[in-house]
Amino acid sequence: MPMITAVSLRYFAEVVSAGSIRAAAERLFVAASAISRQIGLLEDELGAPLLERGPGRTVLRLTAAGELLMRHVRHVDHEVDRVRSEIEALKGLRKGHVRLGVVETFVREVVPDLLQRFNARYPGITYQVEVAPTTRLIELIGQDELDVAITFNPPPSLRVKHVYERTLETCVLVAHHHPLARLETLKLSDCAAYGLAMPDETISAKRDQDEMFARARIEPRKVLVTNSYELMRSVAETGMAVALVNARPGDSADMPGFRYVPIRDSRVKHQRLTLCTCEGRTPSPIAAVFIETLKQEFTQLETA
DNA sequence: GACGCAGAGGATCATAACTT
DNA sequence: AAGTTATGATCCTCTGCGTC
Numbered sequence: 001m002p003m004i005t006a007v008s009l010r011y012f013a014e015v016v017s018a019g020s021i022r023a024a025a026e027r028l029f030v031a032a033s034a035i036s037r038q039i040g041l042l043e044d045e046l047g048a049p050l051l052e053r054g055p056g057r058t059v060l061r062l063t064a065a066g067e068l069l070m071r072h073v074r075h076v077d078h079e080v081d082r083v084r085s086e087i088e089a090l091k092g093l094r095k096g097h098v099r100l101g102v103v104e105t106f107v108r109e110v111v112p113d114l115l116q117r118f119n120a121r122y123p124g125i126t127y128q129v130e131v132a133p134t135t136r137l138i139e140l141i142g143q144d145e146l147d148v149a150i151t152f153n154p155p156p157s158l159r160v161k162h163v164y165e166r167t168l169e170t171c172v173l174v175a176h177h178h179p180l181a182r183l184e185t186l187k188l189s190d191c192a193a194y195g196l197a198m199p200d201e202t203i204s205a206k207r208d209q210d211e212m213f214a215r216a217r218i219e220p221r222k223v224l225v226t227n228s229y230e231l232m233r234s235v236a237e238t239g240m241a242v243a244l245v246n247a248r249p250g251d252s253a254d255m256p257g258f259r260y261v262p263i264r265d266s267r268v269k270h271q272r273l274t275l276c277t278c279e280g281r282t283p284s285p286i287a288a289v290f291i292e293t294l295k296q297e298f299t300q301l302e303t304a
Numbered sequence: 305g306a307c308g309c310a311g312a313g314g315a316t317c318a319t320a321a322c323t324t
Numbered sequence: 325a326a327g328t329t330a331t332g333a334t335c336c337t338c339t340g341c342g343t344c
Contacts, residue, residue, distance in 0.1 A: 007306085022336060031308050036337055038306085 008038040012050065013073045015039065016062060042069075089285045094124050096286030101130045101137035101149030101276075104203075104229040105246055110150075118293055125286055134204050137276070144278045147287035148294060152204055152246070152271045164275035164295045166302060168246040170268050171260040175239035185264040188216045195223030197241040202227040208269040209244055215267045246271050273298070 014024040015035060025032035043050050050066035062070060102111055115127060130137065130146060137149040142159035152168075154160065172191060174180045180190060198220065199206040213220045223241040226232055236243035237258045247260055275294055277283065283291060 020336070021338095030306095032337070033309080033339080034307055037339085040338080 005038075008042045009069075009073050009076075011035045011038045012042060012066075012069065013077075015051070016066070016070055092285035093122055093289060096124075096284055097126050097128065098287055098290045099128045099130070099146045099148075100290075101132060101140055101146040101151070103134055103137065103150060103152055104131050105152070106150055107131055108230060108233075109248060114294070114297060117297075118290060121293075122286065122289070133202050141276050141278050144281055147277065147283050148291045149276045150294070151274050151276055153208075154274050154276055159279050160276045161279040162274050163277050163291060164298055166273050166298060167270045168273050169262060170244055170270050171247045171262050173233055173236040173243045173245045173258060173260055175237055175258050178239050178242065180242060180261060181259045183261055185262045188212060188263060188265045188267060189218060191242055191244075192218045192220065194221070195241040196220045197224045197226070197232040197235040197243040198222050199229065199232060200225050200227045203229060205244070205246075205271060208271070212244075212265075212267050212269060216265070246273075 011024065011028065011030075011034075014028055015021050018024040018027055021035050021039070022032045025035050028035070039050060046065060046069070048065035049063050050069055052061040052063055100111075111129065115129075119125065130140060130149075132140070134149075134151040134154050137146065137151050138154050138157055138160055140146045141149050142157055148163075154162070172180060172186060178194075180186055180194065183190070198209060201207075209220075224232070224235055226235075229245075232243045233245060235241050236245075244263075245260070247262070275291070275298070277291060282288075
């Protein structure tokens with residue numbers, strides 16, 4: 001029983017494009033007779049002539065049925081191209097490298113979960129994670145040393161594109177046994193009575209915190225100043241001091257041993273969490289997926 | 305089952321031969 | 325000289341047959 005095969009369709013398309021069976025045979029490196037037969041089988045199968053042959057040197061012309069079949073062939077060609085490129089992209093996602101920049105804030109709670117989920121979905125990917133202050137991350141993004149960076153309040157730069165942005169509330173991180181832990185919300189002045197763990201100038205939040213206290217006319221008692229956001233938090237968790245930190249991007253469920261207490265104070269400046277990429281550069285397939293995943297995850301956390 | 309070869313059948317092109 | 329016809333070369337497709 002005759003069949004519409006990929007071979008017969010290919011021959012047919014080549015005949016149409018070459019203008020004759022003979023020319024197609026030369027292009028395909030097969031005998032013209034083979035092509036003639038295949039097209040004959042096609043016509044048998046479809047029950048209609050596809051070419052107006054005019055034997056001799058007359059130019060081959062498509063019949064109406066031939067036109068229809070040719071449209072189908074072109075459509076299939078396009079589909080195959082599309083699938084091919086999707087498969088290529090898929091291969092690209094099976095291995096690859098993602099270069100992520102992140103401020104220290106997210107190192108403990110956000111990044112590990114994020115990487116774990118992404119790694120489960122796309123095993124075989126390797127990561128380079130640069131932990132640095134926003135200014136440094138922006139620099140690296142601008143030099144295309146990173147695919148994407150999670151930053152706070154990035155300074156405007158022509159070379160940097162902001163692909164996602166949201167405000168994170170500033171909270172006070174206190175140990176569970178700390179007196180402030182009992183309050184639902186608190187004011188900046190409530191902190192004045194306690195020692196503070198504060199960031200140094202390498203952390204962008206420092207300027208904002210200084211400004212907040214200045215405007216509130218409060219002289220914070222700085223028990224500890226550090227360039228490590230993690231240390232700031234860890235110290236606050238011990239109860240030795242309290243720290244002004246960003247709320248977690250997700251649920252504000254309290255962690256064992258400490259609490260995030262929201263500040264209700266008009267002078268408080270909230271930080272803008274911003275995802276940055278290199279302007280005008282197309283990321284690798286896997287990096288593009290990673291960036292999209294980041295955006296989605298942060299967006300989901302927004303509504304959570 | 306698809307292919308190539310060789311030959312048949314058919315049409316065009318260039319040109320020679322012929323007619324007007 | 326210009327138009328018409330005859331003819332051979334060339335090109336093209338189709339088909340029968342044997343091969344892989």
